[in-house]
Amino acid sequence: MRKSHTITISGAGSARVPALVGTLVEYKERFPLNKIILYDIDMERLQYMENYDRLVLRTFYPEVEVIVTTDPDVAYANTDFVFCQMRAGKGEMRSVDEKLPLKQGLVGQETCGPGGFAYGMRSLAAMKEMVEQVRKHSKDTWILNYTNPAAIVALGLDRMFPDDKRILNLCDQPFSLLKSFAKILEVKQEDLFPRYFGLNHFGWFTELKDKEGNDLFDKLRDFLKNHDFKPFNAEQRSKSWLDTYVRVNKYMQYFDEYIPTTYLQYYFFGPEIVAESDPNYTRVDEARDSREKEVFETCERIGKQVTMTKEDMLTNSVFGNLMVEVAESIAYDLNNEFVVLVKNNGILTNFEKDAIVEVVGTIGKDGAKGYPFGEIKPFYKGLMQAQYDYELLTVEAFMEKDYVKALQALTLNRTVIYPEKAKAVLDDLMEANKDYWTLEVK
Ligand code: G6P
Ligand code: MN
Numbered sequence: 001m002r003k004s005h006t007i008t009i010s011g012a013g014s015a016r017v018p019a020l021v022g023t024l025v026e027y028k029e030r031f032p033l034n035k036i037i038l039y040d041i042d043m044e045r046l047q048y049m050e051n052y053d054r055l056v057l058r059t060f061y062p063e064v065e066v067i068v069t070t071d072p073d074v075a076y077a078n079t080d081f082v083f084c085q086m087r088a089g090k091g092e093m094r095s096v097d098e099k100l101p102l103k104q105g106l107v108g109q110e111t112c113g114p115g116g117f118a119y120g121m122r123s124l125a126a127m128k129e130m131v132e133q134v135r136k137h138s139k140d141t142w143i144l145n146y147t148n149p150a151a152i153v154a155l156g157l158d159r160m161f162p163d164d165k166r167i168l169n170l171c172d173q174p175f176s177l178l179k180s181f182a183k184i185l186e187v188k189q190e191d192l193f194p195r196y197f198g199l200n201h202f203g204w205f206t207e208l209k210d211k212e213g214n215d216l217f218d219k220l221r222d223f224l225k226n227h228d229f230k231p232f233n234a235e236q237r238s239k240s241w242l243d244t245y246v247r248v249n250k251y252m253q254y255f256d257e258y259i260p261t262t263y264l265q266y267y268f269f270g271p272e273i274v275a276e277s278d279p280n281y282t283r284v285d286e287a288r289d290s291r292e293k294e295v296f297e298t299c300e301r302i303g304k305q306v307t308m309t310k311e312d313m314l315t316n317s318v319f320g321n322l323m324v325e326v327a328e329s330i331a332y333d334l335n336n337e338f339v340v341l342v343k344n345n346g347i348l349t350n351f352e353k354d355a356i357v358e359v360v361g362t363i364g365k366d367g368a369k370g371y372p373f374g375e376i377k378p379f380y381k382g383l384m385q386a387q388y389d390y391e392l393l394t395v396e397a398f399m400e401k402d403y404v405k406a407l408q409a410l411t412l413n414r415t416v417i418y419p420e421k422a423k424a425v426l427d428d429l430m431e432a433n434k435d436y437w438t439l440e441v442k
Contacts (some may be wrong), residue, residue: 002030004315006037006080007024007036007328008039008079008083009021010039010040011039011084012046012068013048013049015040015291016319016339017049017055017085018314018322019316021066025057027058030324030328031348034063036057036067037067037069037074037075037112038050038068040185043070049303051299052299055307055310056064060310069104074131074133075133076133078137078138081330082134082141083146083148083323083327084130084143084144086127086147087127087435088123089119090212092177096432098283099114099280100118101113103275104424106274107415110148110283110413112149113413116123117406117410117429121155121433123148123152124153124156124395125398127157128156128160131161131167132286139167143167143168144168145170145318146172151341151391154341157169158343158356164281165367168326168341168368170322170326171201171339173261173360173362174194174196176340177261178316179243181316185219194299196358196360197348197357197385199356199384199387200341202261202383203261204260204264204380205259206257206258216303221252221256224249224259225249229249230242230245235317240285246436247262247268254268264380267383267414270415271272290332292326295314298314322338325338326338329364330364330367332362334363337360338360338363338368339359340368342356342359343355344357344370348374350375351381355388365404388413391409393408395427399441401439402439403439403442404441406439410425
């Protein structure tokens with residue numbers, strides 16, 4: 001039997017956590033636990049789910065000790081892994097991130113464009129505090145971070161904690177896309193071997209093979225040029241996600257060399273997306289009225305019961321599977337293959353060495369290692385250079401509280417481009433975020 005571990009779920013009030021708890025139950029042989037600490041600074045939100053989470057664990061994981069806390073010292077004192085998915089400013093600020101840019105005719109998205117910038121600034125402050133709280137107790141605890149925008153958070157944490165080798169930033173979208181590819185190609189996801197490069201939420205699949213080494217990429221490309229791309233991930237079936245997937249088809253009508261991640265749509269088809277968006281009802285509202293509503297209702301209903309069955313258990317989220325499989329791969333040094341976020345250091349030979357890039361690699365006891373990739377072509381390099389400089393200037397604006405760097409960052413962002421637009425949206429975002437971050441003209 002494998003050695004068991006203690007994990008802390010930080011941001012346990014997230015609507016994604018009940019399914020993560022279900023996934024932990026399903027993986028108990030592969031990644032056995034002795035204690036789960038559910039931590040959130042907002043008890044009110046956590047209460048919706050606490051009874052449910054406790055019932056699931058009492059029923060299907062009785063050997064696990066469960067602690068629910070709002071105290072960071074309890075959360076981080078003796079833990080092996082912190083699974084972290086916090087949202088500084090919660091849904092209310094996600095709403096601002098999405099709506100405020102839209103009202104100025106700019107893309108309104110939680111991780112891309114001006115909304116991603118504002119969220120990035122909030123996340124950097126919250127994540128810095130969190131890493132310090134964890135490290136006060138132990139330098140060995142693994143921090144598996146899913147907090148968005150992962151590109152900015154990963155780069156910022158690398159700059160703020162350069163010697164910390166136990167922070168791993170994660171994104172489930174490449175994993176989600178691979179599941180969709182597997183469905184289309186009628187193969188198991190474990191049997192697909194991709195090549196991929198980019199920055200987080202800004203990358204491309206360049207190759208796809210099966211385990212015998214047969215190339216499946218052309219088949220997939222032909223499919224995507226002739227059929228609507230549909231998500232495998234059940235969480236991605238509401239209208240805005242379906243539209244998002246179909247824009248992969250649209251992108252491929254222009255550039256069919258590689259298969260883009262869904263997030264590239266905001267940089268290529270911004271005006272169309274803005275025109276189709278409703279600035280009074282964005283993804284945050286759609287998610288609240290669909291996924292979150294279902295999760296909260298299920299938790300409330302099941303949480304009142306004294307017993308439950310496996311059918312009542314929320315599970316199988318793509319996000320949950322990724323988090324647990326990554327932790328498993330670290331804990332038992334499995335070196336399983338994932339799309340990882342790592343420091344470039346020559347992986348993409350003609351790209352910034354200090355960038356955090358997203359590539360295929362392995363995860364084991366020393367963290368993530370990216371496979372060498374080689375050179376990238378000018379079109380992709382140019383796009384990535386501007387995006388990386390936007391990310392870097394955002395991190396520097398945060399660390400130095402520098403208004404001009406923030407203005408440069410937004411001007412470099414392909415969803416903004418013009419300084420007058422960058423300034424208008426920055427000034428409004430700064431006002432809306434004044435409880436979280438400030439900037440000064442130096
Ligand atoms: C994908 C991305 C995540 C993002 C999520 C948003 O999974 O990889 O980074 O947080 O989508 O999903 P939502 O359904 O909340 O819009
Ligand atoms: Mn992501």
